Amino acid sequence: MNQRRRRVTIKDVARESGVSPATVSNWINDRRISPATSAIVAAAAARLGYRPSGLARSMRGHPTSILGLIVPSVTNHSMPAIVRGAEDRASEAGYLLFVSNIDRDWEKALEHTLAMVDHDVDGLAYAFSVSTPADPAIKAAREAGVPVSLLLPSRAGSDQVASVVLDNASAMEDAAAHLWELGHRRIGYVSMTASTNSGPERLASLRLALRARGSDIPDKFVYIDDVSPPRFTDYEAIECGRRGAAFLLSKPDRPTAICAVTDLLAVGFLQAARELGFRVPEDVSIVGFDDLAVARVASPPLTTLAVPGYALGQTLIDVLLEAARADGSGHGVGSGTPHTTHVVSATLVARGSTGPVPERAHNARRGRRRP
């Protein structure tokens, strides 16, 4: 008798407690029921091990209490923290969470969105920005009337939709200010093509911050590794950083400081730089992003822009729930609706990998040393 047992239904409970099914229903939603019958029904339900079917309830218009979270890929290394934050918040609010990773495959995004919509989710959170290719998925969700929240890489367009903005602009401004104060003027940037969203956004922001100070980043100081293998690993990211160091530090004309799109690249850069005979931070300063465990562990410890991933995930769900409520109360009329936007900042954590610019930096003829 391991057979999938027949479900105990509202009728069974009704029979067991000698009332009508409707009364049991009233008990479930506790409304207009006398304490006396309530007790009787409760006892019967307990005796039978009755649990209302979520399916049937939702059929009658109740919310499913399911939210969906769609994640682009592991490229953004604060993703695990985001997922945890989202999951915790959803659970606190009484929701179950579908989690789905699309590996930067935008067709999958649409596919998974539809699958979730078919299951009548109460809302959908996208942990990536509305880059053009992802648009169809989000459009589909909205057309189906499902509330949506987005994680955006900048404030642009954030008022069009419920969203959480990870303010790359202010982060890179902080990094620029930090390096500038240390005297750096020749600043480079290291990223990889796999960082679809954050990568370009952060470079642009850094450029902007530098231009505001009358400087800029020459193209030769920008290294973008074009790995984007099907299954991208942490190890590969570190390798990207190493290649970045080889590329940027091998020529006499080189930056005195670099920013990396994520700590993993930064750490790879750091290691390779030291192997090439450069001291960190005496010869070259390095700024990471994310503040992963590796950042603290690197030697020297990495100066980085700490992303509050967990809080970010929580907020993504908060904003979604808020949007859902607004939507439900029915006074949303398309374009005019005001949408919540939360701005979350990455904060600079100054550690050992950044220091004053080397004296003779402009000559840039420093010989290689053994580590």
Add this chain to the structure above:
Amino acid sequence: MNQRRRRVTIKDVARESGVSPATVSNWINDRRISPATSAIVAAAAARLGYRPSGLARSMRGHPTSILGLIVPSVTNHSMPAIVRGAEDRASEAGYLLFVSNIDRDWEKALEHTLAMVDHDVDGLAYAFSVSTPADPAIKAAREAGVPVSLLLPSRAGSDQVASVVLDNASAMEDAAAHLWELGHRRIGYVSMTASTNSGPERLASLRLALRARGSDIPDKFVYIDDVSPPRFTDYEAIECGRRGAAFLLSKPDRPTAICAVTDLLAVGFLQAARELGFRVPEDVSIVGFDDLAVARVASPPLTTLAVPGYALGQTLIDVLLEAARADGSGHGVGSGTPHTTHVVSATLVARGSTGPVPERAHNARRGRRRP
């Protein structure tokens, strides 16, 4: 008109294509329908943007195509990889996945299990062993007739249930063999209370491996940090490792090598050891567990037991699906049913943090040096 639009139903499609609802149903499940009508219905469905309601279908006995994954906490740092593996495999097999983290709170395990059961999931995977406290949740799932798969820390009891075994015994045997060959006889162990499952299991396995060689681990060489704050962080794990080093290395009578329950502890231990004036691996050898990104980045790079987290997650779902199929075909009669068990091994990756035992180790009166 942002209102949650009324769903397009089978009836709408029927009317639009001039057939009966049943025919549309037949088209959906494509069975006994003529090519001609099929085309007509398809066209109508497309025109209307019709999508079958998963809810309604499941009400009629169709599987929900939803699987649940319940994760204990972030304590086990290969968890993100496991979740990704599970998610990918589920998605490949056409399932959506509920993911839920219970933060080592066993009541939550039951609660989330029931919530998922209420939503008629087709199976439930538990990424932690059946430790006594978790039992109620798993029991509840099985009583509800939901197939279950487990991630077990040892082969014990693995034949009672569909499971994937992360073979800690063979892993620690490998570690012991590695250290033994290097001449180590005084071996310690560093863990934390937060590592509920893996911690004790790995210590026991290491002991066993050592005893088989005529040695053992004295209690004074075992350090178990008792942090278990509500929201446990990577940083805290590193700190545990540091405290472990302070504890184990401060006395003249100390181990020449240690195994840590996870890389994060190992790296903390490593850092603190060096700060205390010990060279690694000349004065003390360190073996980690998991093979996280930090392991490669540490200096020296960490010798560790690599856990194939991604594969593990995949297998957990494979096994679950298999169990579900067996269950569905109805020839399961309780205790007699054979269950699939996959054994996955952690493999030793020898890097720079382990080396030959120091010559005068037995005297253990080595003076502290500056790093």
Add this chain to the structure above:
DNA sequence: CTGTTAGCGCCTTCAA
């Protein structure tokens, strides 16, 4: 091959 009928488990009028 197609249409009719009944009902999955629950909720919501409406009447008692």
Add this chain to the structure above:
DNA sequence: TTGAAGGCGCTAACAG
């Protein structure tokens, strides 16, 4: 406060 009846969207018998 409680009961009876109808139906959410879909499917499994049947009948035609």
